[in-house]
Amino acid sequence: MLDAVTATAAELTVEAVSLSFGGHRVLKEVSMDFRPGQVTGLIGPNGAGKTSLFNCLTGLYRPQQGRIALGGQSLERMPPARRARAGLSRSFQHVALCPELDVLENVMFGRARLGRSGWADAFLPLPGGRAERAEARAAAMDVLRRLDLAAFSDVTPAGLPPGTQRLVEIARAIASRPRVLLLDEPAAGLNPAETRQLTAVLRGLVSPELIIVVVEHDMDLIMQLCDRIHVLNFGQRIASGTPAEIRADPEVIRVYLGDSDD
Numbered sequence: 589m590l591d592a593v594t595a596t597a598a599e600l601t602v603e604a605v606s607l608s609f610g611g612h613r614v615l616k617e618v619s620m621d622f623r624p625g626q627v628t629g630l631i632g633p634n635g636a637g638k639t640s641l642f643n644c645l646t647g648l649y650r651p652q653q654g655r656i657a658l659g660g661q662s663l664e665r666m667p668p669a670r671r672a673r674a675g676l677s678r679s680f681q682h683v684a685l686c687p688e689l690d691v692l693e694n695v696m697f698g699r700a701r702l703g704r705s706g707w708a709d710a711f712l713p714l715p716g717g718r719a720e721r722a723e724a725r726a727a728a729m730d731v732l733r734r735l736d737l738a739a740f741s742d743v744t745p746a747g748l749p750p751g752t753q754r755l756v757e758i759a760r761a762i763a764s765r766p767r768v769l770l771l772d773e774p775a776a777g778l779n780p781a782e783t784r785q786l787t788a789v790l791r792g793l794v795s796p797e798l799i800i801v802v803v804e805h806d807m808d809l810i811m812q813l814c815d816r817i818h819v820l821n822f823g824q825r826i827a828s829g830t831p832a833e834i835r836a837d838p839e840v841i842r843v844y845l846g847d848s849d850d
């Protein structure tokens with residue numbers, strides 16, 4: 589029989605990843621893992637390489653060295669679209685919802701990777717896509733209810749407050765039932781009340797199969813939300829640990845927390 593460790597879902601692993609632009613080394617032999625059932629924070633000063641590492645995970649950037657694997661399967665030769673189909677889902681620093689679609693349709697768009705007949709069938713009135721469209725609507729509506737967004741299903745995103753738009757983005761990201769949810773500065777532009785709501789929503793998403801990774805400068809959110817934290821500085825991992833361990837790490841305090849966690 590499998591023991592508890594081997595029976596858990598797949599880990600996302602980064603091994604000795606290095607990335608350069610011209611002569612500028614942005615990531616230097618970075619190794620870390622991201623575990624299912626946990627929220628992992630990725631923090632560090634501006635320019636430390638956090639977004640670049642996200643871009644390596646999603647396939648937007650190709651590291652010159654190192655290995656990235658999900659459940660032991662190398663992602664190296666997989667272009668971004670295939671990684672998305674393999675279960676990597678991402679939200680961006682700036683809200684990137686489709687302004688012409690209403691909230692429900694935006695979330696349905698997130699389900700497109702699960703569809704058998706492609707995203708066009710989810711929207712165009714083609715006969716082959718009718719059943720799939722109904723299924724996608726129902727599933728998207730379920731996600732909206734889960735995030736307390738059902739009341740906004742038929743409005744377009746532009747009229748919604750920033751915190752609600754952010755939650756719609758997250759709804760779209762989880763509608764694809766990802767194995768890995770990568771959130772790049774989800775609290776950017778939100779007020780404290782919206783940030784608290786976001787923290788609660790993200791905590792509610794934790795499930796045994798799902799890997800959640802959050803890049804964020806809001807240390808209250810990071811410390812409340814995360815089970816583990818990795819810290820980058822000048823492209824190098826300088827610490828990994830629980831929030832309490834990271835808070836007490838002298839190197840992390842020196843390069844990052846010293847003037848931001850007061």
Ligand SMILES: Nc1ncnc2c1ncn2[C@@H]1O[C@H](COP(=O)(O)OP(=O)(O)OP(=O)(O)O)[C@@H](O)[C@H]1O
Nearest residue numbers: 609612614632633634635636637638639640641805
């Ligand atoms: N496409 C690119 N071309 C050249 N340099 C890049 C590129 N992408 C990132 N960089 C450089 O890599 C370094 C790390 O940037 P990155 O955006 O990954 O940092 P970050 O930790 O996410 O910062 P922030 O907290 O400000 O978002 C920076 O010096 C940046 O200028």
